[in-house]
Amino acid sequence: MHETSNNKKDNILKHIGIAAVTAEGAAITYKYICSASEQVFGKHTHPEISIHGFSFSEHVNFGPERLKKWQDLLVRSINKLEATGAQLVICPSNTPHEVYEQVCEKINIPWLNIADEVAKVAEQKQYKKILLLGTQFTFNSAIYPNAFEHLAAEIVIPTDEEQVLVHSMIVDELVSGVVSENAKQAMQGLLSKYAQQGLDSVILGCTELPLIIDEALTHLAILDSTQILGDAAIKAATN
Incomplete structure (x- = not known):
């Protein structure tokens, strides 16, 4: 054969x-x-x-x-x-x-x-001001700062209140495959705020975030860590 x-x-x-x-x-x-x-x-x-x-x-x-x-x-x-x-x-x-x-x-x-791979793509795309989303552990760690330290790009971390909100969405809903309308609206508002502040992209620094964030939800370019x-x-x- x-x-x-x-x-x-x-x-x-x-x-x-x-x-x-x-x-x-x-x-x-x-x-x-x-x-x-x-x-x-x-x-x-x-x-x-x-x-x-x-x-x-x-x-x-x-x-x-x-x-x-x-x-x-x-x-x-x-x-x-x-x-x-x-x-x-x-x-x-x-x-x-x-x-x-x-x-x-x-x-x-x-x-x-995963963070090193995201940094490579951000460098190729020449993004300069990037919002990071993820769990509070990711926000508070050096995972992404270390990966981006050699790049001419700024990583922007949400406010403390927004960090708690995003962390809760992930842990209470997304890890179980749940996407509530309230969470989606809150996320859209958060992304809109940072787009208006001149950011050019967002890191989906949690592999469940694609369940709630896509191109229809934001004008920011998406760095999907999962993909x-x-x-x-x-x-x-x-x-």
């Missing part, structure tokens, strides 16, 4: 591991990689993908031990993915990238950094 060209392509693509934190973030990323791959490799063709995720309740440890907890969970998850044959890994959740460097020291396969990470994974799988 002769092998088709698609079979040959399947055999040379690297195996992608997805270290899941939330079901929504992992599902959106998985579906995006599969659909976007068809544009690159042809119909029904995408890299081999494995997903591992502990219960989300394991990640919702917001006490003083949270960084140690996230580090342990990610190392264990990535090791399980490597054992299935994954040759590279992504984590479609921005917040745990706070322990990226510590985790990389303890794993054997490359982990693509950007998916594109980076596809590219890495071909190298």
Whole structure:
């Protein structure tokens, strides 16, 4: 039996591991990689993908031990993915990238950094004044400031009150796939405010934010960390 060209392509693509934190973030990323791959490799063709995720309740440890907890969970998850044959890994959740460097020291396969990939696209697009949205942990961490420190771009953080609002939307609704009309209107108002202040783009620094933010909601250019990470994974799988 002769092998088709698609079979040959399947055999040379690297195996992608997805270290899941939330079901929504992992599902959106998985579906995006599969659909976007068809544009690159042809119909029904995408890299081999494995997903591992502990219960989300394991990640919702917001006490003083949270960084140690996230580090342990990610190392264990990535090791399980490597054992299935994954040759590279992504984590479609921005917040745990706070322990990226510590985790990389303890794993054997490359982990693509979501913030670094977003920064690459922002540089290519030449965005200069960028609103960051995400959880309060992402707002308060160095994840995005570190990724953008070499760029001539300003990262704008919402007010404390707005941070609480966005964090609540994510944790109380989006991670469960819920999008209320009240949340959508509040988000539209927030985005409109910053567009009027002269910002040119917004980072969806939470992989569930595409559930509520799209081009119909804002005039700001969208840096969707979910899609950007998916594109980076596809590219890495071909190298």
